[in-house]
Amino acid sequence: MREGLSVVVAVDLNWGIGYKGTQNLVVPEDRRHFREITGHGTVIVGRRTLLDFPGGRGLKNRRNIVLTRDGGFEAEDAETAHSVEEALELVRDGDPEGVFVCGGESVYRQLLPYCERAYVTRIEAAPEADAHFPDLEKLPDWRLADPGEELESGGIKYRFQVWERDRSV
Numbered sequence: 001m002r003e004g005l006s007v008v009v010a011v012d013l014n015w016g017i018g019y020k021g022t023q024n025l026v027v028p029e030d031r032r033h034f035r036e037i038t039g040h041g042t043v044i045v046g047r048r049t050l051l052d053f054p055g056g057r058g059l060k061n062r063r064n065i066v067l068t069r070d071g072g073f074e075a076e077d078a079e080t081a082h083s084v085e086e087a088l089e090l091v092r093d094g095d096p097e098g099v100f101v102c103g104g105e106s107v108y109r110q111l112l113p114y115c116e117r118a119y120v121t122r123i124e125a126a127p128e129a130d131a132h133f134p135d136l137e138k139l140p141d142w143r144l145a146d147p148g149e150e151l152e153s154g155g156i157k158y159r160f161q162v163w164e165r166d167r168s169v
């Protein structure tokens with residue numbers, strides 16, 4: 001695919017992304033940021049993350065692809081893919097509005113190698129977490145392209161960062 005995939009994720013100081021199946025820390029402004037980034041594009045999520053969406057259904061205005069190994073699983077407003085290969089095949093022709101990997105942990109880990117850019121909301125907090133995103137600071141082929149300015153919501157500091165893959169590494 002021409003443009004490659006992008007990741008959209010909100011992480012805490014330890015790259016934690018969730019606890020007990022849901023997001024453990026939500027900055028309201030991040031919801032709007034997520035909508036702006038993903039726009040009218042395509043989102044790829046794991047079944048657990050889809051079921052954590054409002055109504056357990058695909059997101060409005062976007063093409064939704066859900067990964068599941070369950071051949072009988074059907075979700076409203078979402079196409080199913082039963083393997084990473086099948087998901088990649090579904091987005092082979094790309095999407096002019098972008099293709100975004102939106103979690104959860106298992107899907108981020110499997111699809112990160114196919115991603116060129118990561119939109120990371122970095123939240124300065126360290127709540128209990130049992131799901132994590134790979135620490136991009138430890139991956140030599142990822143670099144912080146835009147550190148984002150420090151913002152604050154309800155006393156919590158956060159930044160909208162952009163990371164990019166450096167294919168020369």
Ligand SMILES: NC(=O)c1ccc[n+]([C@@H]2O[C@H](COP(=O)([O-])OP(=O)(O)OC[C@H]3O[C@@H](n4cnc5c(N)ncnc54)[C@H](OP(=O)(O)O)[C@@H]3O)[C@@H](O)[C@H]2O)c1
Pocket residue numbers: 008009010011016017018019020021022023024045046047048049050052067068069070073081082083084102103104105106107108110131
């Ligand atoms: N902070 C953030 O930005 C953010 C974003 C999204 C999610 N999250 C958090 O991430 C956590 C969920 O992550 P998770 O890893 O438990 O669940 P997940 O990645 O959302 O979904 C896992 C499910 O996806 C399916 N799947 C994964 N790999 C597959 C493959 N190769 N082929 C076919 N199906 C595949 C399987 O579904 P079946 O069991 O149906 O086979 C698997 O059980 C939650 O805490 C959530 O809140 C955080």
